[in-house]
Amino acid sequence: MTEAKFTRRVFSGIKPSGCLTMGNYLGAIKRFVEMQNADYESIYCVVDMHAITVWQDPADLRFATRELAAAFIASGIDPEKSILFNQSQVPAHAELGWIFNCVARVGWMNRMTQFKDKAGKNAEAVSLGLYAYPSLMAADILAYHATHVPVGEDQKQHVELTRDIANKFNHDYKVDFFPQPEPIIEGPAARVMNLRDGSRKMSKSGASDMERINMTDDATLIAKKFKKAKSDPAPLPETVEGLKDRPEAKNLVGIYAALADTTPEAVIAEFAGAQWGRFKPALADLAVAKLEPISLEMGRLMQDPAEIDRILARGAAQANAIAQPILDKTYDIVGFVRS
Ligand code: TYM
Numbered sequence: 606m607t608e609a610k611f612t613r614r615v616f617s618g619i620k621p622s623g624c625l626t627m628g629n630y631l632g633a634i635k636r637f638v639e640m641q642n643a644d645y646e647s648i649y650c651v652v653d654m655h656a657i658t659v660w661q662d663p664a665d666l667r668f669a670t671r672e673l674a675a676a677f678i679a680s681g682i683d684p685e686k687s688i689l690f691n692q693s694q695v696p697a698h699a700e701l702g703w704i705f706n707c708v709a710r711v712g713w714m715n716r717m718t719q720f721k722d723k724a725g726k727n728a729e730a731v732s733l734g735l736y737a738y739p740s741l742m743a744a745d746i747l748a749y750h751a752t753h754v755p756v757g758e759d760q761k762q763h764v765e766l767t768r769d770i771a772n773k774f775n776h777d778y779k780v781d782f783f784p785q786p787e788p789i790i791e792g793p794a795a796r797v798m799n800l801r802d803g804s805r806k807m808s809k810s811g812a813s814d815m816e817r818i819n820m821t822d823d824a825t826l827i828a829k830k831f832k833k834a835k836s837d838p839a840p841l842p843e844t845v846e847g848l849k850d851r852p853e854a855k856n857l858v859g860i861y862a863a864l865a866d867t868t869p870e871a872v873i874a875e876f877a878g879a880q881w882g883r884f885k886p887a888l889a890d891l892a893v894a895k896l897e898p899i900s901l902e903m904g905r906l907m908q909d910p911a912e913i914d915r916i917l918a919r920g921a922a923q924a925n926a927i928a929q930p931i932l933d934k935t936y937d938i939v940g941f942v943r944s
Contacts, residue, residue: 611784615640616751618650618692618742621669622661623809625676627818627896631794631863632757638681640755640789648749648924649682651691651917654698655741658734659723671913672903676820678916679902688927690920692745697928701744701935702737708774709740713766719759743767747783748928755789758796759806764788778938794863800834803852821900824893831857831889836881843877845869861888864895 617637619629641647651673656666670691677689692698714720717739724731734741742763746754747770754764764786771783799805801816811817815830822830835853842848848855848869855869858876861884862869876884906913936943 610781611750611752613645613753614749614751615645615647615753615755616650616746616749616786617648617755618652618655618745619673619677620656621651621653621666621673621691622656622659623669624817624819624821625673626797626807626809627820627860627892628757628794628797628807629809630676630680630820630896630899631792631797631860633755634677634680634682635794635863636755636789636792637677637687640753641682641687645753647687648751648927649677649687649689650745650924651677651689652742652745654692655738658732658738670917671910672907674913674917675903675906676899678906678913679899684916684920688920688923690917690924694917694921695748695924695928697748697925697932698741698744701748701928701932702741704935704939705740705743705747705770705774706737708770708777709743709766713769714739716762717766718762739763739766740770743770746786747771748931749924750784750931751786752784753789754786755791757794758790761788761790780938782934782938792863793859793869797860797863798852798856800830800856803835803854803856818892818896820896820903822896823900824897827892827896828886828889831885831892834885836885840881841873841876841879841884843873845873848873857884857888861891864888864891 617633619625619633637647637649651670653666653670656669674689674691678684682689714736720736720738723735743766746764746767756764765788768785771785774783775781797807799807799811799816801813807817815833818827818830834857836857837851837854839851841854841858848858858869858872862872865872
């Protein structure tokens with residue numbers, strides 16, 4: 606399939622569940638802003654329907670949805686340049702998701718590592734939605750014929766599954782209808798690790814608050830978390846190769862590079878041989894300088910939730926205008942009678 610047939614269109618989403626972390630910011634939102642400002646049509650979504658695959662208190666979900674929208678805007682997503690909305694306001698996601706449930710194979714779902722990690726030993730008791738989640742994610746992307754999907758490393762397998770679903774749909778119905786979206790996973794923060802254990806991802810749901818930086822943390826807390834972050838006894842190496850087998854050191858250097866918009870090589874060039882006592886305060890200062898303006902702006906935007914709702918409603922109308930004709934065409938292809 607030739608990509609030229611499709612507009613260069615970005616789609617990505619974030620779940621409004623719990624606090625947004627620096628991992629979500631550096632691995633996703635910051636890169637969404639870069640793509641918005643490059644030559645792409647961009648669509649960004651607060652995926653509330655994905656959030657309820659695990660229990661969400663309704664009041665908390667409403668708050669988290671608006672707070673995540675505020676985080677997008679405070680980070681630089683401009684609702685005049687990008688479409689910004691919440692998923693449940695555009696019915697095409699759920700409707701196309703059902704069709705994809707009938708395209709995707711159970712064997713494919715069984716290979717999803719994130720499901721295995723999340724369900725753990727409890728797989729019989731988790732929701733059916735958690736299991737089917739990747740086919741709803743495929744619908745999110747393909748309802749817009751999106752061609753580029755910026756995500757963190759942990760979502761790569763889901764975007765690959767989206768490609769498989771698009772392929773199988775096209776093949777089964779003998780059409781050339783859905784594009785093959787490309788995962789865009791780039792930069793030193795594609796996988797920000799936990800501050801207490803460099804072998805595990807920084808996540809919203811990790812047990813201890815000290816293992817992550819939340820976008821709403823204040824300067825004192827950010828400094829404290831970096832000070833207590835796990836490191837190792839050696840000073841910073843002379844070259845990036847020296848970070849091999851030093852997961853915590855590699856993570857902290859990667860975070861610095863992403864925050865400073867530079868490369869790990871440049872960070873090492875500046876801090877070669879430095880002790881943690883010098884590097885960690887510099888990292889904390891940088892994080893505060895970059896994150897504090899965003900959290901202050903989020904707080905300001907959250908003072909006016911009605912305005913956030915207006916932005917989401919307008920975004921949903923724009924999203925619907927793209928997705929509904931694609932859904933209509935999909936229904937025709939599948940053979941649904943629409944009288
Ligand atoms: P979610 O809400 O878990 O995470 C949102 C985005 O943040 C990235 N991310 C990270 N990046 C780097 N380091 C980390 N520690 C880190 N933690 C999270 C994720 O990779 C993601 O890009 N299923 C998705 C949401 C989704 C979606 C979509 C994404 C639903 N539909 C369609 C793209 C396209 C999720 O749960 O992301």
